[in-house]
Amino acid sequence: MPRSVLVSYSPISHVERNKVITIPDTHDEDTDLMFLKRECLKSFNFGSNVSLSVVFQKYDVDWDSFVDLDDDCYLEHKDKLRFIVTPQLHDSSVPSETNGPSFQDSDVKDMFCSIEEMVDDEAPSQKKFKSDDDIDDPVLPVLSPAVIEVHEEEKQEGPLPDPFPFPKNFSSEVELALSSQKMTKETTSAFLSQIASAMFFYKRKPTKEEYTRVAKDILLKYPFMKPSSGSTTGGIIQALIDRFKQFRRIKKPQRVLQVQVLLVQHPLLFQSVYQLLKLLFLLQEKTVHHLSLITS
Structure with missing residues (x-):
């Protein structure tokens, strides 16, 4: 039979909000929590164009505290849950140090x-x-x-x-x-x-x-x-x-922008690259100078 659970959500600027959500016997999600996540995001008016980290918690009598639920947890009828939402701040388009773009x-x-x-x-x-x-x-x-x-x-x-x-x-x-x-x-x-x-x-x-x-x-x-x-x-x-x-203000070409983001994330790398490039350009100038002396 369908199960109904009470989900509580406490945003920073509002009083606690409670929703009763019914989980059908069969649904198109892999687990009950995945179904519940989808329904809670809609019920609490979160936009579909945002990426969020969602955790459900249930009160544990033995520990006298709310504990996180596993993804495959089976929910009982009239369970009381907490709904915790945090933004996902990392963009998957960031180039990693080991998989960066190539440069000319x-x-x-x-x-x-x-x-x-x-x-x-x-x-x-x-x-x-x-x-x-x-x-x-x-x-x-x-x-x-x-x-x-x-x-x-x-x-x-x-x-x-x-x-x-x-x-x-x-x-x-x-x-x-x-x-x-x-x-x-x-x-x-x-x-x-x-x-x-x-x-x-x-x-x-x-x-x-x-x-x-x-x-x-x-x-x-x-x-x-x-x-x-x-x-x-x-x-x-x-x-x-x-x-x-x-x-x-970041309006640089894409490849240069990716490098800048990488350097911003790793300030020590920024300093090392900067010093290395200064050394390379100095070496280039000296090489050109020596070649001009040889050919003159």
Whole structure:
């Protein structure tokens, strides 16, 4: 017979939501949890154009705690479950270190010029944005690995998920600052950058209303981040907008862009490649000079 289960979902900015979902005797998914995942994403209004990590939990009497369910778990009638959703921030199109693109001489030259521009220009970590008193002039860190490619053509985008699923994990420094409720300019900047990266994964051009909604969600979850004066959400909204401008600024040719993403993800590799290319070009200049002396 069909089984009905109660699924609870607790978004950051809303009260707990509960849905009763019926699992039929036969369905087109491999397991009950796969069927339940599909139905929950529809019932809780998650868009079909987003990639999410979903976990179901069930209360365990022996452990007196909620525990994760295995994918092949059989669900009983009137089971009570928790529905936990986190965004998938990694793009499968990122070239790996062992499976990178091939380059021609012109590509290497363009890559070197691009690296020179990144080094000679003001470092990304020093760029500023306008904000309120509580988060004035925080540093803007290097682009998140979640920001992979920006194509010239913009596909039609749906709205951001409502409620917005915040990243589950932050860096250890940000986690410590959040738990102690003592945010510095650096940790505030890193926190907002990861929030912006999660937003960018879902939508490349959010509306002003969506920026405002996410900013309000942040302050509901972390009320200690509210400014002592001025606009409550204005500084956070401007910070998120500035990061999106930074994300969309990537308009390089595809092969050069892939190299830049790889170097951004691996700063030590960036320094090594930069020094190696400087050495190669210096060697090339000396070789040309010696050849000119020999032939003269």
